[in-house]
Amino acid sequence: MKLQLFYAPQTCATVPYITLSEAGADFSVIDVNSRTGDLKKPEFLKLNPKHKVPVLVIDGEPLTENVAIQIWIARQFPQAKLLTADAKTEIKAISLMAWCASGIHPHLTPNARPTNYCDLPGSEESVKRVANVMLFEDLKIADELLAGREWFLDHFTAVDAYFFWCFSRAISFKLDVSQFKNCNAHIERMRGRASVQKLLEHQKKVMAEFAKAA
Ligand SMILES: N[C@@H](CCC(=O)N[C@@H](CS)C(=O)NCC(=O)O)C(=O)O
Known part of the structure; x- marks a missing residue:
C-alpha cells in the first residue's frame, strides 16, 4: 500500500504524522507551504478542494x-492499539478527537488568521482575545481530564497525538499556558516519544528550508 501524507509545519497535519509513525506505517511526506499559496495550487485543489492539510x-x-x-x-x-478494542472506549476516543477538531481547533485558528474572522481595521487583537477565552476554557477541561493520568485513555492512543498538536499550537502562539499543569506534563511525555521526536526534527528541517526559500 502506498501512503503519502501532505504536511505543512505547525499545522494539524502534525496529528497524522505522529499517528502514522506510532503505527509503524511506511509513508512518505510531501511538504507544502501553507503560507505561500501551495494549498491553492490546482494540483493540490484536486486532492482537497477545501485547500487544507492534512491529506x-x-x-x-x-x-x-x-x-x-x-x-x-x-x-x-x-x-498499534491507537484506538481501544472495546467499543465503549473507542467511541470515547472518537468523541475526544471530534472535540479537538471541532471544539479546540477553531479556537486556535484565530491566533494565526484573525482577519478571517473580522475585517474591521485594528480588530486582530480583539479577535484573538475572545478566541483565547474559549481556548482556555477548553484547556481547563483537558487539564481536568488528564488529572492523575498519563494519557487521555488507559494507554497512549490517537487522542494523545491530536491533543499534543492542539497544546503545541497554543504554545507556538506564545500564550501563557503554564497554569495547565497536567497538559504540560502530557506534552513532556509526548516529547519523549520517538514519533514526536521524528516529527519535531522533520518540522524544524522543513521550517528552515521554507525560511531559506522566502
Ligand atoms: N477540519 C480539518 C481542518 C484542517 C485545517 O484547518 N488545516 C489548516 C492547518 S491547521 C489548513 O490547512 N489551513 C490552510 C488554509 O485554510 O488555507 C481537519 O481536521 O483535518
Missing part, C-alpha cells in the same frame, strides 16, 4: 479530515 493519499485516493484519518490509521494498523 492522506492512500493508493492514490485522498482522505481528508483528521478524525477520519486517525480512525483509518487505527483500523489499518490494529496492532
